Amino acid sequence: MKKMTKMIHGGQTVDELTGAVNPPIYQTSTYKQDGLGVLRNGYEYSRSKNPTRTALEGLIADLEEGQAGFAFGSGMAAVTAVAMLVDSGDHIVVGSDVYGGTFRVFTQVLDRIGIHSTFVDTRDENAVKQAIQDNTKMLYLETPTNPLLNVTNIKAMVNIAKENHLISVVDNTFMTPYFQNPLKLGADIVLHSATKYIGGHSDVVAGLVVTNKVDLTERIEFTQNSTGGVLGPQDSYLLVRGIKTLAIRMEQTEKSSLKIVDYLANHEKVTKVYHPSLLDQESKAIHEAQASGYGGMISFDVGSSENAKKLVEHFEVFTLAESLGAVESLVCVPSEMTHASIPRERRLEIGITDGLVRISVGIEDVEDLLNDLEQALNTI
Numbered sequence: 400m401k402k403m404t405k406m407i408h409g410g411q412t413v414d415e416l417t418g419a420v421n422p423p424i425y426q427t428s429t430y431k432q433d434g435l436g437v438l439r440n441g442y443e444y445s446r447s448k449n450p451t452r453t454a455l456e457g458l459i460a461d462l463e464e465g466q467a468g469f470a471f472g473s474g475m476a477a478v479t480a481v482a483m484l485v486d487s488g489d490h491i492v493v494g495s496d497v498y499g500g501t502f503r504v505f506t507q508v509l510d511r512i513g514i515h516s517t518f519v520d521t522r523d524e525n526a527v528k529q530a531i532q533d534n535t536k537m538l539y540l541e542t543p544t545n546p547l548l549n550v551t552n553i554k555a556m557v558n559i560a561k562e563n564h565l566i567s568v569v570d571n572t573f574m575t576p577y578f579q580n581p582l583k584l585g586a587d588i589v590l591h592s593a594t595k596y597i598g599g600h601s602d603v604v605a606g607l608v609v610t611n612k613v614d615l616t617e618r619i620e621f622t623q624n625s626t627g628g629v630l631g632p633q634d635s636y637l638l639v640r641g642i643k644t645l646a647i648r649m650e651q652t653e654k655s656s657l658k659i660v661d662y663l664a665n666h667e668k669v670t671k672v673y674h675p676s677l678l679d680q681e682s683k684a685i686h687e688a689q690a691s692g693y694g695g696m697i698s699f700d701v702g703s704s705e706n707a708k709k710l711v712e713h714f715e716v717f718t719l720a721e722s723l724g725a726v727e728s729l730v731c732v733p734s735e736m737t738h739a740s741i742p743r744e745r746r747l748e749i750g751i752t753d754g755l756v757r758i759s760v761g762i763e764d765v766e767d768l769l770n771d772l773e774q775a776l777n778t779i
């Protein structure tokens with residue numbers, strides 16, 4: 400099946416009871432046993448398994464071409480469940496500009512329980528190799544990164560992970576399974592904040608994990624059931640519904656983004672624009688080899704926090720809000736919002752300046768988005 404077809408039909412079987420074309424929302428916590436320990440299709444209790452969640456988990460596994468999918472109550476619950484594959488005393492090498500909440504859970508939660516991490520620029524293969532210690536067990540990265548859209552060579556990282564017996568994990572939130580499939584490039588685990596493009600309508604908080612190895616599948620399944628951060632049936636249904644339009648949403652956001660990038664790159668109030676299409680030749684070639692699109696995230700610098708504040712407070716179509724990947728265009732100031740949990744000194748070190756503005760291009764008419772940018776930039 401081709402990708403666009405899989406978005407509609409992946410992982411799903413028509414409901415046996417009624418022929419319903421959509422997975423029914425099984426609003427149930429438990430299941431009647433036909434005899435002591437005699438379960439119907441393995442359903443016992445909804446923390447372990449729920450049919451609506453099963454439909455979603457099968458779908459995301461199909462889309463990422465993995466072995467098994469797992470749905471969690473948030474992207475962070477998914478990240479945490481994956482990090483818990485390692486033990487206290489182990490070490491994880493993490494990309495230096497990962498999502499702010501990911502940085503926070505590694506440095507302020509996992510670190511306290513003895514899972515230590517080192518943050519390195521995953522574009523630099525030598526730096527990654529040097530960061531690996533005797534107790535390193537995992538390599539965790541995002542590409543392109545948030546909010547600077549730096550690109551890491553997934554295959555190169557997978558090779559380093561293999562050589563050093565590390566579990567390789569890619570957060571694929573920005574590209575979605577429509578544009579990029581890290582498991583096909585050799586990664587062991589791919590994860591998503593499904594709150595973003597996969598849900599696509601700013602109405603669900605959720606996380607997804609897909610594994611590609613039997614032992615990892617078993618261990619994630621065990622962790623999901625043991626720690627219990629599962630996604631409920633209503634939200635699982637909303638994600639299945641959201642995924643049906645993922646392909647056309649990604650096509651549209653990319654088309655509009657390229658026009659907006661072009662506009663911003665030529666605007667005198669904008670000092671720098673970040674988008675995978677604007678990368679240097681080498682990075683761009685890496686991205687184009689591992690992904691089939693550039694996505695819909697753009698960051699740009701307006702020089703100061705005053706300018707950024709003025710700009711974001713004057714938008715009429717773009718909504719000032721955390722999050723990304725929805726049908727409506729969103730704007731945020733990473734230093735004050737999504738990345739505020741990273742100390743300022745560290746933010747500046749990795750290039751997240753106070754004047755940096757990040758937009759998530761929605762699927763409104765691009766003329767309205769361009770006009771809105773124009774009028775808001777004119778207030779600076």
Ligand SMILES: *Cc1c(COP(=O)(O)O)cnc(C)c1O
Nearest residue numbers: 473474475498570572592594605
């Ligand atoms: C939002 C986000 C997360 C965290 O997901 P939540 O659903 O907010 O818990 C992780 N990684 C990336 C890249 C994100 O954008």
